Amino acid sequence: MASKVTQINFNPYWHVPKSLVERDLTKYMNEDPEYLAKQNIHIYDGKGNEISPTSIDWNNLGNAINYMYRQEPGAANSMGHCKINFFNPYDCYLHDTPAKALFDENARFHSSGCVRVEGVNSLVNWLLRDNGDWDQAKVDAQFESNQRLDVECKARVPLHTTYITAWANRQGTVSFRDDVYKFDEQGKVSFESA
Numbered sequence: 001m002a003s004k005v006t007q008i009n010f011n012p013y014w015h016v017p018k019s020l021v022e023r024d025l026t027k028y029m030n031e032d033p034e035y036l037a038k039q040n041i042h043i044y045d046g047k048g049n050e051i052s053p054t055s056i057d058w059n060n061l062g063n064a065i066n067y068m069y070r071q072e073p074g075a076a077n078s079m080g081h082c083k084i085n086f087f088n089p090y091d092c093y094l095h096d097t098p099a100k101a102l103f104d105e106n107a108r109f110h111s112s113g114c115v116r117v118e119g120v121n122s123l124v125n126w127l128l129r130d131n132g133d134w135d136q137a138k139v140d141a142q143f144e145s146n147q148r149l150d151v152e153c154k155a156r157v158p159l160h161t162t163y164i165t166a167w168a169n170r171q172g173t174v175s176f177r178d179d180v181y182k183f184d185e186q187g188k189v190s191f192e193s194a
Contacts, residue, residue, distance in 0.1 A: 001161045002158070003088050003158075004159060005159055006086055006087060008082055008151045009083040009084075009085065009150050010082050010142045010143065010145075010147070010148065010149040010151070011073035011074070011077070011142075011146050012148070015069065015070055021064060025069065029053065030058050033053065033058075036053050040071055040076060040077075041071045041072075042069070043056070044067060044068045044069075045067060046066075051067055073148055080096025080097045081142075081146075082095065083095045083096075084124070095114055096117065115161075121143055124139050128153060130154040
């Protein structure tokens, strides 16, 4: 995927994807009816009206997925203190995380397709280098404010991503990694003996 960084969302809202509502949220609410309140997640109907968690039958998945779940900005927000947007058809973005310990792991496939960035505040400072007075102190202060702010990037930095499960270095040593997204299976060719 090739794109360009377009915008920084400081202290963004996080909209819980339907796949996570199906897979995790209903289970968490059945285990702890206060889970949404503890995570600062609010529920909205299709008209933008806030819905009480007690009005939802958490045992009925069909009922639970009919709503929009939005986590408010703050220290517990799943995107941390910023989201970095770039044009793409996959609704993918770069973001901060409150779970900094994940960067210490060798295999870091905990996300639902978006990319956590270690040291994201330094990256944001660099991305906003052409936006006037956005120095590191201002970026850090905006992070800590927990206040929503969207900033268009004057420097449209190219971004290239790829998904590789096998490669060879210059010495010819081949390395393999797990195909966590199962993309290799989609292109798998089977050979049958005649």
